[in-house]
Amino acid sequence: MKLLVILSLAAACHCSTSKHGRRFPDDFLFGTATAAYQVEGAWNKDGKGENIWDHMTHTNPTVIRDQSNGDIAADSYHNYKRDIEMMRELGLDAYRFSMSWTRILPSGMANEVNPAGIEFYNNFINEMLKYNITPLVTLYHWDMPQKLQELGGLANPLFTGWFEDYARVIFENFGDRVKMFITFNEPREICYQGYGADLKAPILNSTAVGTYLCAKNLVMAHARAYHLYDKEFRATQGGQCGITISVNWFGPVTDSAEDAVAAEIKKQGEWGLYAHPIFSSEGGFPKELSQRIAEKSAAQGYRRSRLPEFSEEEKAFIRGASDFFGVNHYTAKLISATKFKKPVPVPSFLDDMDVGEFIPDRWMSAASEWLKLAPNSLYNALTYLKEKYNNPVFYITENGWSTFKDRGLHDYDRIIYYRASMESVLKCLDDGVNLKGYMAWSLMDNFEWMQGYVERFGLYQVDFSDPARTRTPRKSAFVYKHIVKHRYVDYEYLPESMTMTIDDGH
Ligand code: PNW
Numbered sequence: 001m002k003l004l005v006i007l008s009l010a011a012a013c014h015c016s017t018s019k020h021g022r023r024f025p026d027d028f029l030f031g032t033a034t035a036a037y038q039v040e041g042a043w044n045k046d047g048k049g050e051n052i053w054d055h056m057t058h059t060n061p062t063v064i065r066d067q068s069n070g071d072i073a074a075d076s077y078h079n080y081k082r083d084i085e086m087m088r089e090l091g092l093d094a095y096r097f098s099m100s101w102t103r104i105l106p107s108g109m110a111n112e113v114n115p116a117g118i119e120f121y122n123n124f125i126n127e128m129l130k131y132n133i134t135p136l137v138t139l140y141h142w143d144m145p146q147k148l149q150e151l152g153g154l155a156n157p158l159f160t161g162w163f164e165d166y167a168r169v170i171f172e173n174f175g176d177r178v179k180m181f182i183t184f185n186e187p188r189e190i191c192y193q194g195y196g197a198d199l200k201a202p203i204l205n206s207t208a209v210g211t212y213l214c215a216k217n218l219v220m221a222h223a224r225a226y227h228l229y230d231k232e233f234r235a236t237q238g239g240q241c242g243i244t245i246s247v248n249w250f251g252p253v254t255d256s257a258e259d260a261v262a263a264e265i266k267k268q269g270e271w272g273l274y275a276h277p278i279f280s281s282e283g284g285f286p287k288e289l290s291q292r293i294a295e296k297s298a299a300q301g302y303r304r305s306r307l308p309e310f311s312e313e314e315k316a317f318i319r320g321a322s323d324f325f326g327v328n329h330y331t332a333k334l335i336s337a338t339k340f341k342k343p344v345p346v347p348s349f350l351d352d353m354d355v356g357e358f359i360p361d362r363w364m365s366a367a368s369e370w371l372k373l374a375p376n377s378l379y380n381a382l383t384y385l386k387e388k389y390n391n392p393v394f395y396i397t398e399n400g401w402s403t404f405k406d407r408g409l410h411d412y413d414r415i416i417y418y419r420a421s422m423e424s425v426l427k428c429l430d431d432g433v434n435l436k437g438y439m440a441w442s443l444m445d446n447f448e449w450m451q452g453y454v455e456r457f458g459l460y461q462v463d464f465s466d467p468a469r470t471r472t473p474r475k476s477a478f479v480y481k482h483i484v485k486h487r488y489v490d491y492e493y494l495p496e497s498m499t500m501t502i503d504d505g506h
Pocket residue numbers: 035038185186189246248328330331370398441448449457
């Protein structure tokens with residue numbers, strides 16, 4: 001009897017202990033994330049072609065807050081061994097990074113493959129595997145080949161074929177060792193910010209239709225890459241192919257029925273537009289949303305809805321076409337049906353949503369103006385997705401906090417943020433969310449898009465004035481390492497010294 005009690009206590013220890021609260025499962029994948037344009041540099045080295053971020057920052061530098069660019073960035077192209085050393089210092093299980101399309105296919109199309117690009121990623125992947133670090137590869141993290149953008153980029157339906165051809169080159173060259181592929185990073189940021197507004201390259205600002213043309217083609221391109229993997233590569237390679245969608249939380253600002261409806265429409269517009277066609281059992285764009293856009297379009301004098309619908313055949317092709325749901329989660333906003341509205345272009349995606357947004361002052365602020373620590377936002381988002389889409393396999397593929405560039409190494413607010421996220425992850429696991437891993441954004445400081453190098457997301461600080469791009473761990477790096485190693489959140493832990501070491505086994 002005594003033995004039984006001890007045994008059952010030992011079993012319970014796997015997920016909870018009295019001293020430290022709940023624990024993360026041993027097979028939970030902890031990692032960090034980056035993206036090619038933000039860290040690699042070497043923008044024109046060894047045959048790499050031009051992408052839209054190269055093009056925009058070179059021809060239109062004033063759109064970037066500090067007029068900088070990713071020409072050198074953290075120079076990971078030359079420092080990749082140091083990056084992997086940092087992963088070993090942190091004791092990571094996994095690393096999520098993106099491949100640069102034009103480093104592999106300089107013109108964007110698959111007629112010409114750049115051997116130096118293939119070699120770079122081979123070296124990188126092989127070095128990670130030496131230390132048992134699982135690579136998660138994103139195919140598209142915003143760096144569209146400039147030549148393809150000139151042909152319309154994601155607004156051109158033929159994009160779906162160009163993307164499939166690129167995906168084939170990636171699966172053929174790396175799929176023997178890479179088992180986790182993510183087709184697109186954040187459709188909403190690509191389509192709304194890049195095509196529907198002027199907030200990301202290619203700053204098309206095509207407010208009426210940009211977001212929607214891109215949304216249809218992107219979802220279709222994702223599904224083509226998924227089916228290609230499924231039919232031609234899965235049997236021999238045995239990996240998985242999914243997509244990453246940014247899912248921030250949008251709750252109603254009051255408990256009125258109108259605000260509830262407004263918060264729901266906002267969710268549909270911000271991420272349902274991309275998630276519903278793939279993960280819902282019904283398929284296609286979210287119904288209430290497409291109805292609303294169709295009605296508005298008609299009232300505005302359009303002969304057809306500004307949102308191009310899927311055919312039944314397309315719907316069936318896209319539905320279920322993902323092995324997992326990658327979630328990038330950062331923050332939350334409170335949504336109102338009537339209040340807090342700002343002037344927006346008409347017609348536009350924002351006008352179609354037609355809701356107000358409110359952010360309480362009491363939510364702690366990051367350096368990025370959109371980023372606040374919103375209580376339980378990660379938990380709210382994941383448990384909502386679980387119910388809505390029948391609990392698919394989830395990975396948190398990004399989550400993180402920004403500080404200003406002069407902050408240095410003492411990033412206590414980042415530590416508070418990460419601990420809060422970890423609590424949410426544990427609550428999700430308790431509630432049966434099928435969540436398998438968590439990637440912190442970011443391993444190191446990098447080119448933060450329109451904010452240049454002003455806002456920093458790194459667990460490691462990068463000295464961008466130093467040609468060697470020296471990396472130094474922040475306090476948060478030690479705290480994250482402690483969580484990864486011990487698999488629980490220890491609120492008392494802070495590093496005694498700032499000297500980082502590689503522990504045994506990594
Ligand atoms: C993500 N929002 O972008 C990107 O995937 C990263 O490349 C980027 O560096 C990181 O988050 C930090 O910005 C986002 O407005 C941009 O909620 C905006 C939002 C979320 C994510």
